[in-house]
Amino acid sequence: MRAAEVILQALKREGVDTIFGFPGGVLLPLYDALYDSDIRHVLVRHEQGAGHAADGYARASGRVGVCMATSGPGATNLVTAIATAYMDSVPLVAITGQVSRHLLGLDSFQEADVTGITLPIVKHSYLVKNSADLPRIIREAFYIASTGRPGPVVIDIPVDVTKEELEFDPEEIPAMRLPGYKPTVKGHPKQIREAARVIAAAERPVIYAGGGVIIAGAADELRELALYGHIPVTTTLTGKGCFPEDHELSMGMVGMHGTPYANYALSQADLILAVGVRFDDRVTGKLEAFAPHAKYVHIDIDPAEISKNVPVDVPIVGDAKRVLAALLGELKKLELSPDRHLPWMEQVEKWKRDHPLVIRESEDGEIMPEWAIHKIWEVTRGEALVCTEVGQHQMWAAQHYLCKHPRRFISSAGLGTMGFGFPAAIGAQVACPDELVIDIAGDGSFQMTMQELATVVQHGLPVKVCIINNQYLGMVRQWQELFWNGRYSYTCIECQPDFVKLAEAYGIAGYRVTRPEDLEEVLRVAFASDGPALIDIRVKREANVFPMIPAGGTVHDMMEREL
Amino acid sequence: MKHTLSVLVENKPGVLTRVAGLFARRGFNIDSLVVAETENPEFSRMTITVDEQDQPIEQVTKQLHKLINVLKITDLEPAASVERELLLVKVKADAKTRSEIMQMVEIFRAKIVDVSPEVLVIEMTGNREKVSAFVDLLRPFGVVELMRTGRIAMRRGKKVT
Ligand SMILES: Cc1cc2nc3c(=O)[nH]c(=O)nc-3n(C[C@H](O)[C@H](O)[C@H](O)COP(=O)(O)OP(=O)(O)OC[C@H]3O[C@@H](n4cnc5c(N)ncnc54)[C@H](O)[C@@H]3O)c2cc1C
Numbered sequence: 001m002r003a004a005e006v007i008l009q010a011l012k013r014e015g016v017d018t019i020f021g022f023p024g025g026v027l028l029p030l031y032d033a034l035y036d037s038d039i040r041h042v043l044v045r046h047e048q049g050a051g052h053a054a055d056g057y058a059r060a061s062g063r064v065g066v067c068m069a070t071s072g073p074g075a076t077n078l079v080t081a082i083a084t085a086y087m088d089s090v091p092l093v094a095i096t097g098q099v100s101r102h103l104l105g106l107d108s109f110q111e112a113d114v115t116g117i118t119l120p121i122v123k124h125s126y127l128v129k130n131s132a133d134l135p136r137i138i139r140e141a142f143y144i145a146s147t148g149r150p151g152p153v154v155i156d157i158p159v160d161v162t163k164e165e166l167e168f169d170p171e172e173i174p175a176m177r178l179p180g181y182k183p184t185v186k187g188h189p190k191q192i193r194e195a196a197r198v199i200a201a202a203e204r205p206v207i208y209a210g211g212g213v214i215i216a217g218a219a220d221e222l223r224e225l226a227l228y229g230h231i232p233v234t235t236t237l238t239g240k241g242c243f244p245e246d247h248e249l250s251m252g253m254v255g256m257h258g259t260p261y262a263n264y265a266l267s268q269a270d271l272i273l274a275v276g277v278r279f280d281d282r283v284t285g286k287l288e289a290f291a292p293h294a295k296y297v298h299i300d301i302d303p304a305e306i307s308k309n310v311p312v313d314v315p316i317v318g319d320a321k322r323v324l325a326a327l328l329g330e331l332k333k334l335e336l337s338p339d340r341h342l343p344w345m346e347q348v349e350k351w352k353r354d355h356p357l358v359i360r361e362s363e364d365g366e367i368m369p370e371w372a373i374h375k376i377w378e379v380t381r382g383e384a385l386v387c388t389e390v391g392q393h394q395m396w397a398a399q400h401y402l403c404k405h406p407r408r409f410i411s412s413a414g415l416g417t418m419g420f421g422f423p424a425a426i427g428a429q430v431a432c433p434d435e436l437v438i439d440i441a442g443d444g445s446f447q448m449t450m451q452e453l454a455t456v457v458q459h460g461l462p463v464k465v466c467i468i469n470n471q472y473l474g475m476v477r478q479w480q481e482l483f484w485n486g487r488y489s490y491t492c493i494e495c496q497p498d499f500v501k502l503a504e505a506y507g508i509a510g511y512r513v514t515r516p517e518d519l520e521e522v523l524r525v526a527f528a529s530d531g532p533a534l535i536d537i538r539v540k541r542e543a544n545v546f547p548m549i550p551a552g553g554t555v556h557d558m559m560e561r562e563l
Numbered sequence: 564m565k566h567t568l569s570v571l572v573e574n575k576p577g578v579l580t581r582v583a584g585l586f587a588r589r590g591f592n593i594d595s596l597v598v599a600e601t602e603n604p605e606f607s608r609m610t611i612t613v614d615e616q617d618q619p620i621e622q623v624t625k626q627l628h629k630l631i632n633v634l635k636i637t638d639l640e641p642a643a644s645v646e647r648e649l650l651l652v653k654v655k656a657d658a659k660t661r662s663e664i665m666q667m668v669e670i671f672r673a674k675i676v677d678v679s680p681e682v683l684v685i686e687m688t689g690n691r692e693k694v695s696a697f698v699d700l701l702r703p704f705g706v707v708e709l710m711r712t713g714r715i716a717m718r719r720g721k722k723v724t
Pocket residue numbers: 087088089148149150209210211212213215216235236237238239253254255256257258275276277278279280282283299300301302305318319320321390391394395412413414415416417475
């Protein structure tokens with residue numbers, strides 16, 4: 001069998017049903033094999049789109065996303081997407097074509113050292129020098145990408161390798177050779193008992209839950225534990241949906257743009273149960289002042305995350321699903337009374353009452369951006385699969401699109417990649433064809449990957465794009481306003497296409513909304529349609545995202561609302 | 564404080580780049596690094612000496628562990644390990660100084676491996692301090708060229724590194 005065919009067969013064995021890609025010279029043998037394959041190929045318009053789409057597919061489904069690009073510029077176009085997936089622990093396999101083996105290292109046409117370029121942003125990578133290794137390498141790549149702390153794996157394949165003939169029996173599963181790779185999944189029983197003990201003894205406990213809970217598929221276990229222990233929950237941006245945000249124990253998102261009550265609660269807590277989180281600086285602010293009174297229990301599958309930023313009292317290395325289940329078992333033995341920390345729960349309730357998130361509907365007849373998000377939430381009853389770009393609209397979406405289920409809020413959090421949301425929505429829609437998939441976009445971000453409008457049309461993907469259009473690079477403008485004397489250096493982007501006409505040029509329904517009273521109707525019509533749609537929502541241009549704790553600040557520096 | 568990390572890795576292309584890149588990224592300056600095959604040709608041993616400055620060494624070793632090709636990392640305690648490095652030094656030697664140098668070679672149990680009218684090439688092994696002491700004593704004669712391998716180290720006793 002030809003190696004190109006072997007690659008596809010091996011991918012199918014891993015359960016791959018879709019590849020997001022873009023062809024090129026060294027991929028010709030692979031694309032030729034794809035022509036007859038029942039693997040779906042989604043042709044994007046820029047390789048970055050293929051990478052983000054595979055990422056969105058993975059985040060929405062929990063399966064490994066696969067993207068493919070040609071050597072040289074094709075592969076370098078994938079770099080941003082690989083780095084994005086790396087930062088947010090997304091299982092991705094990126095297949096890149098490479099020049100023939102005898103041309104390697106000679107600055108050959110379209111040669112780029114892809115394994116070298118991507119070294120710091122992959123979980124692992126392979127340069128395939130021998131076609132006989134392909135079945136094993138593909139198996140290992142999927143195993144590495146999806147187990148332990150997930151991440152991207154690059155497989156760089158010289159074109160001559162893909163042309164070779166080799167024996168291949170799909171029934172015969174190749175042995176993996178990974179002597180150095182053994183992720184720990186089961187938490188240490190003694191540590192789990194100790195965790196139960198400190199949780200039971202706590203007077204002001206908080207659960208701080210993140211992306212790891214979603215990756216582990218541990219939302220049910222987390223909910224059970226929170227309810228049993230009667231512990232309020234705050235999540236990170238990537239953790240949104242791991243605990244239902246409409247639940248009374250939910251405090252919404254924590255951190256720089258998190259809710260005041262979540263940040264107050266962490267700052268006053270005497271116990272923080274941190275699950276699948278990495279104490280990012282957008283959450284902790286000034287490290288020395290973060291949760292100064294708390295003991296920490298930290299559950300994470302990656303030992304390197306334990307005590308990386310804050311010293312942890314009870315570290316538990318393991319898979320959140322297994323550890324939380326075991327921890328709940330231990331807690332039940334201790335028979336916690338639900339009113340053992342009533343004053344604390346009253347305090348949390350008081351913070352919620354006194355410092356709610358504010359939704360301003362309209363100012364001077366203009367739509368306020370957070371209200372637009374609130375409307376999208378209302379119209380979709382919080383059940384849409386939401387992707388976002390990066391900027392103010394992302395933070396408003398995080399605050400006001402309350403999320404009930406895991407894998408229903410997808411955002412580039414760690415790298416903060418503008419242009420991520422739209423292609424990610426494409427991948428999410430492929431993974432979940434029956435869901436309403438919405439990209440909540442900024443006008444700046446959308447212009448970075450809007451060429452993928454052709455992709456949604458070509459593949460019949462009914463993705464809805466809601467542009468929260470302030471004609472600014474709003475998040476940067478906000479910082480200029482607050483910290484740089486209002487000098488709006490190159491953040492005004494009034495020069496932009498007519499997005500409605502742009503949509504129409506692609507054959508997509510386009511809408512523009514400028515008045516609050518029209519928004520709901522347009523959203524209903526657009527969301528009810530079978531095809532893709534683009535809605536250009538013009539909002540008050542200089543609205544700011546609040547609350548905000550300035551970078552490196554503490555909860556005392558929080559700006560709660562517009563002055 | 565100096566740490567000697569002994570890192571067992573798969574003997575594959577690119578592994579050295581992965582390890583070295585990780586140190587650079589996490590802001591650690593490598594003092595010396597020795598890589599060679601082990602008793603099993605499928606594995607290589609890297610002996611890496613680093614200075615623990617601002618950041619604790621623990622974060623680097625944990626990150627190293629995450630590299631798929633890394634099997635085992637030992638942070639070797641100086642007291643519980645033997646360490647050696649190899650020195651080659653080319654030193655000026657004329658009729659007057661030659662015998663004095665040879666005496667020193669004797670004392671340090673070094674070896675003269677090449678003799679020519681104006682210079683001697685000397686080989687010596689020992690721990691870092693001993694090698695440095697020897698070099699210091701040779702300096703007044705005129706060191707023309709000097710090469711050190713960087714240290715390798717092995718755990719004392721029955722337990723393997
Ligand atoms: C403009 C902007 C503003 C932002 N503002 C905020 C903000 O206000 N608040 C906020 O929270 N974030 C914010 N972020 C995102 C922030 O930068 C971080 O990306 C985010 O906080 C990290 O989330 P996390 O701690 O859940 O870790 P993730 O990056 O989601 O990492 C997951 C963690 O879970 C672990 N894990 C993986 N699998 C498992 C498993 N099976 N079992 C157990 N553990 C596992 C991993 O090892 C890792 O430690 C912002 C981003 C942008 C772009």
